[in-house]
Amino acid sequence: MMTVSLPEGQTTATRPGILLRLGGALYRHPGLQLALLLALPLLWFMLVYLGSLCTLLAQSVLTFDDFTMSVSRELTLDNYRQLLSPANLDVVLRTLSMATLVSLASAVMAFPLAYYMVRYARGWQKGFFYVAVMLPMWASYIVKVYAWTVLLAKGGIVYWAYQTLGLQGIVDWLMTLPLIGGNSLTTSNLGRFTVFTYIWLPFMILPIQAALERVPANLLQASSDLGASGAQTFRHVILPLAFPGVVAGSIFTFSLTLGDYIIPQLIGPSGLFIGSMVYTMQGSIGNMPLAAAFTVVPVCIIGLYLLGARKLGAFDAL
Amino acid sequence: MHSDQSDRASWWLRLLAFGGIGFLFLPIAVIVLYAFNAESSGYSFPPQGFTLGWFAAAFARDDVMAAIGLSLRLAALATVLALLLGTLAAAALYRRDFLGKDAITMMLILPIALPGIITGIALLSAFRLADITPGFWTIAIGHATFCVVVVYNNVIARFRRISTSLLEASQDLGANMWQSFRYVILPQIATALLAGGMLAFALSFDEIIVTTFTAGNEVTLPIWMLNQLSRPRDVPITNVVALCVMLMTALPILAAYTLTRGTEDIAGSGK
Numbered sequence: 001m002m003t004v005s006l007p008e009g010q011t012t013a014t015r016p017g018i019l020l021r022l023g024g025a026l027y028r029h030p031g032l033q034l035a036l037l038l039a040l041p042l043l044w045f046m047l048v049y050l051g052s053l054c055t056l057l058a059q060s061v062l063t064f065d066d067f068t069m070s071v072s073r074e075l076t077l078d079n080y081r082q083l084l085s086p087a088n089l090d091v092v093l094r095t096l097s098m099a100t101l102v103s104l105a106s107a108v109m110a111f112p113l114a115y116y117m118v119r120y121a122r123g124w125q126k127g128f129f130y131v132a133v134m135l136p137m138w139a140s141y142i143v144k145v146y147a148w149t150v151l152l153a154k155g156g157i158v159y160w161a162y163q164t165l166g167l168q169g170i171v172d173w174l175m176t177l178p179l180i181g182g183n184s185l186t187t188s189n190l191g192r193f194t195v196f197t198y199i200w201l202p203f204m205i206l207p208i209q210a211a212l213e214r215v216p217a218n219l220l221q222a223s224s225d226l227g228a229s230g231a232q233t234f235r236h237v238i239l240p241l242a243f244p245g246v247v248a249g250s251i252f253t254f255s256l257t258l259g260d261y262i263i264p265q266l267i268g269p270s271g272l273f274i275g276s277m278v279y280t281m282q283g284s285i286g287n288m289p290l291a292a293a294f295t296v297v298p299v300c301i302i303g304l305y306l307l308g309a310r311k312l313g314a315f316d317a318l
Numbered sequence: 319m320h321s322d323q324s325d326r327a328s329w330w331l332r333l334l335a336f337g338g339i340g341f342l343f344l345p346i347a348v349i350v351l352y353a354f355n356a357e358s359s360g361y362s363f364p365p366q367g368f369t370l371g372w373f374a375a376a377f378a379r380d381d382v383m384a385a386i387g388l389s390l391r392l393a394a395l396a397t398v399l400a401l402l403l404g405t406l407a408a409a410a411l412y413r414r415d416f417l418g419k420d421a422i423t424m425m426l427i428l429p430i431a432l433p434g435i436i437t438g439i440a441l442l443s444a445f446r447l448a449d450i451t452p453g454f455w456t457i458a459i460g461h462a463t464f465c466v467v468v469v470y471n472n473v474i475a476r477f478r479r480i481s482t483s484l485l486e487a488s489q490d491l492g493a494n495m496w497q498s499f500r501y502v503i504l505p506q507i508a509t510a511l512l513a514g515g516m517l518a519f520a521l522s523f524d525e526i527i528v529t530t531f532t533a534g535n536e537v538t539l540p541i542w543m544l545n546q547l548s549r550p551r552d553v554p555i556t557n558v559v560a561l562c563v564m565l566m567t568a569l570p571i572l573a574a575y576t577l578t579r580g581t582e583d584i585a586g587s588g589k
Contacts, residue, residue: 019494027489030414037410038422041403041466045425049463052440059443109338116335120327129339131575136342138517138571140524140563142540146547147345147560150352153361157348160363201342259433262526266547275435279530282439292443295436302432 060292069286079293088277092297095274098189099257102196103250106204109197110249111242114208133209137202145263148195152185152267159185182269192268199263200256204249211245212238244313251302251309258298274298346564353561359553376558381542386562389523389539392454396461396522397515403462404469404514405507412477429464437464438531445532452534460532461525465518472514472578476507513577516570524567539563 026033063074082088117129136144151157162171175181175188182188215238223233261275272280274297281291327335356367376382407426411419429437441460445452480503488498526540533541543563546556 017494019496020492023489023495023498026495034410034414034416037406041407041410041426042422044403044463045466048441048444048459049429049437050425052437052444055444055447056436056440109341112331112334113338116327116331120331120335127579129335131572132339132342134575135568135571136346138520138567139346140540140560140567142524142526142543142547143349143560143564143567144345146543146556147348149547150348150361151345155363156361157363198341198345201338205338255431255433259435259527261435262544275433278435278439282442282531288443288446291439295439298433299436 056292056295059288060296062289064287064289071286071288079289080296082290083293083297088294091272091274091277094271095258096301098193098196098273099254101193102200102257103204103253105193105197106201106253107208107246107250109201110204110208111246114205114212114245115238117205117209118212133202133205137206141199142262144199145195145266148191148198149186149266152191152194154184154186186267187269189268192263195263195267196257196260200253203252203256204246207248207252208242208245211242211248215241247309247312251305254305255298255302258301349557349560349564352557355554355557357554361553372554372558376555376562379555381537382555382559385537385539385542388454388536392458392461392538393519393522395458396465397518399458399462400465400469400518401511401515404466404518405473405511407466408470408474408477412474413482426467426470430467434464434525434527435531438528441528442531452532453536456532456534457529457536457538460528461522464525464528465521468517468521469511469514472510472517473507476510480506509577513574516574516577520567520570524563 026036060079061075061077063072063076063078064070065072083092113133117126121129153159162168171185174190175184180188180190180193182191185191219237219241220233223237228236259275261273261279264273264276274294278291278294281287281294351365352361353372354368354370355365356369357365407422411423437460441456442452445456450456484502485498488502493501524540526544529538529541530544537545539559540563543556543559546552
């Protein structure tokens with residue numbers, strides 16, 4: 001398989017081919033090899049990605065003229081000052097509280113599932129659970145959101161379910177509550193919260209599962225040998241060791257909720273999210289500088305969050 | 319955390335675990351069910367009847383077929399670019415330690431770690447500055463950028479398990495660079511490339527947030543879906559398209575999983 005048939009007259013025996021000599025040179029000079037391998041990906045990311053991010057950042061200090069609706073090259077910090085206006089702070093707070101609640105809810109739902117996967121799933125169940133978490137995670141985002149609008153629609157499945165179960169009264173009461181209620185499930189914060197939690201839940205399950213997999217079995221034996229009950233072992237051994245996994249998962253649920261603008265647009269009441277703010281600012285209004293300043297908010301929040309998560313050991317759980 | 323005892327989970331833990339899986343599959347079941355729904359508008363449940371008719375109707379629509387074609391071409395191009403860039407990066411980084419290595423790894427992950435809206439608007443502002451009209455190529459550039467990391471993750475995990483002595487042996491035996499790559503490295507990373515490529519394909523085919531910024535007037539399949547959602551009409555057609563998009567993203571994932579099953583690093587465990 002390794003033999004190469006060469007055309008007549010080529011004297012490779014005495015003079016090694018250019019590829020061969022190049023290979024040798026690269027082997028002797030790892031630095032050159034590294035440079036050759038990295039050149040293309042590095043160039044791409046520097047030019048396309050970092051270049052774009054810098055352009056975005058630069059945009060955030062340009063001036064947007066409200067009258068002419070155009071951007072001028074005058075430098076200003078006005079866009080950042082505008083972020084602190086009550087209306088814009090509202091947007092940030094609304095997004096942050098949703099991201100926090102979604103992260104908490106996903107953690108609560110994900111933990112038992114991940115725990116079962118690691119501790120009790122054997123044989124076929126192991127593969128089944130893994131695929132059953134991975135498949136919904138990767139299945140099309142927009143289709144999943146669409147499916148929820150179908151589920152929550154008037155006369156749809158959820159509607160049918162609570163009618164059949166005689167829970168109409170409870171749903172009606174929930175819809176009258178401030179903050180979580182609304183005219184219907186589709187336009188309520190409860191509906192939006194459900195969809196967000198659903199969409200990001202798998203991103204919480206997998207890191208918790210990975211963290212639980214790494215809890216050494218002999219610690220559990222030691223704990224029970226020392227007389228701890230199942231609940232005590234769980235509380236004092238498993239939970240602390242799995243916590244970095246929860247934090248790792250919350251990085252995803254938090255950051256993904258923070259940047260989303262499609263779910264807030266399709267489900268829930270009319271208040272804007274950071275994502276929808278950025279989208280409308282650059283789109284229909286054309287105020288790219290303010291939109292750019294707004295993107296700095298999630299970047300800073302996620303940056304701070306990552307610093308905190310690192311302290312809690314979340315990166316070892318990824 | 320495998321303890322030796324073969325005890326069974328308590329009933330409530332089993333309920334929570336299987337209930338969680340049920341929750342995850344509820345919307346997927348809905349999509350499958352409604353694609354065959356005979357009703358021509360609305361989402362009433364239980365369905366009034368079932369038909370295959372909407373499939374024919376959907377595939378007869380020019381806008382649907384154009385969107386499918388565009389998304390397929392984009393995903394194919396983004397996958398090829400991601401395979402090239404991701405494999406090069408993985409080959410460069412898998413066994414060397416040098417200053418700035420962490421920064422480079424971070425940079426590869428960033429497009430997928432930061433919210434898509436930031437990548438999207440950043441690309442758009444750069445394209446505007448460079449006076450590039452958004453269209454097919456700008457979408458492809460965006461997609462390739464965030465697809466690199468899934469290829470990179472798969473390939474670097476495989477590279478770490480390849481013994482370097484094989485490569486040295488091949489070079490000692492007189493193989494040139496191309497031959498070493500073709501006959502020694504490629505057979506060993508082939509399934510990782512395939513798995514990474516399929517994940518990249520699924521990721522690109524389904525992407526919407528970055529795409530809405532870089533698409534200009536182009537309508538990819540997810541954008542077509544989003545347009546349908548903002549002003550609901552042609553409900554049965556939308557249902558059929560939803561099922562198709564779901565299959566187009568789910569099947570590559572299953573295939574990638576099957577390909578890498580049994581190795582320590584299973585494809586798809588992080589998006």
